[in-house]
Amino acid sequence: RDGMDGGDRARARQHVFLLPEYFKDASKKMKSGLMFVKLVNPCSGEGTIYLFNMCLQQLFEIKVFKEKHHSWFINQSVQSGGLLHFATPIDPLFLLLHYLRKADKEGKFQPLDQVVVDDMFPNCILLLKLPELEKLLQHVTEEKNPEIDKKKYYKYSKEKTIKWLEKKVNQIVAALKTNNVNVSARVQATAFFSGDQASSDKEEDYICYAHGLVSDYIPRELSDDLCKYLKLPEPSASLPNPPSKKVKLSDEPVEAKEDYTKFNRKDWKTEKNGQGERNDQVALCW
Structure with missing residues (x-):
């Protein structure tokens, strides 16, 4: 973004997000309060975009409302596509299960920082910062707390x-x-x-x-x-696919085909370009 001139910024693809109202205070409390991260999708194993609230330490998935022939008027520009992105809370334990099940192939108890490791999605370490993590893990793991150290060791159950x-x-x-x-x-x-x-x-x-x-x-x-x-x-394999829904609220996750992380900003407030016109990369709907 910083290398763009005014015309390039105006033509840059913009996205509209509907977020919880309390997100307004996130950037005030922390410089990087809201952050798009690429994490593993617990169902498909592919890369998917999530929104992490660094201030409240919450994880949100991104759902998309789709309808044809819709556009957004954002400031002085028209954004084709008309997609509306929803940030909805997701239980982080679903994502942790991916790593716990993978580590279970070794058949031994391990500390969590050795389980939640991913070269493809290094931001997975953010999952370890979530509150009440040990309480959550009790639902899906057996644990040991050896006397030789203060670490807890987990194994998928x-x-x-x-x-x-x-x-x-x-x-x-x-x-x-x-x-x-x-x-x-x-x-x-x-x-x-x-x-x-x-x-x-x-x-x-x-x-x-x-x-x-x-x-x-x-x-x-x-x-x-x-x-x-x-x-x-058991599901019937002979049935045809159900008809498409009239309201296009996608059940599919936002795959990591586009770099949403470029929208990570120290300040989510609106900015003004050199000509005094408001020009947001992300239009936030409160």
């Missing part, structure tokens, strides 16, 4: 993890019911039921739908194990 994921499913089911979300039609449109096979158990519909949401954050193998543990029906 599949049994604990499945039970933790079951709790996640139950929490989603409760939230769906509280908000009166009808999921029967959505479940039948996916691979769980054919068009002429109506679900006789509405509770199962909720569990199937919640399992599908949780599966977006875990690898396929773990999703299949959870499916068996919940005693859900």
Whole structure:
């Protein structure tokens, strides 16, 4: 950005983000309060862009609202595409599971700083700065605390993890019911039921739908194990893909095809260029 002249800045691609209101104070409390980071996607294993709140030590995933033929008017420019990015909180334990399961192949207890190591995504060390980390790890690991040193040693526990994921499913089911979300039609449109096979158990519909949401954050193998543990029906391979939704809120993560980290700034307030016109790289919607 610093090497751009006024015209280049005006033509630079801009993005619109919808963030929690309390983010406004992040840059005031820390110089680098908000930071885009490339981390491993716990489902696909690919690089995905996340937003890290350095001040509050929270991790957020980026979801995208998509509709055709939409544009944004930002200051004095028009940004084609009309994408709206949402920053939503994500449980960091889903990302830690990727490293715990990988380290479990060695079959031994290890300190966390030796488990969460990644040459491709070195920012993974930010996960170790999150609050109540040891409390979170109790849900998915066995741990040892040898007397010879003060370090704790961890080992992935599949049994604990499945039970933790079951709790996640139950929490989603409760939230769906509280908000009166009808999921029967959505479940039948996916691979769980054919068009002429109506679900006789509405509770199962909720569990199937919640399992599908949780599966977006875990690898396929773990999703299949959870499916068996919940005693859900096997997906039907003969069913066609469900029709596209009218509202395009993408279930896909924001892959690391574009360098969002260039938007990391010491100050997220708006700036003025040399001609006195406001020109933001990122338009924040509060």
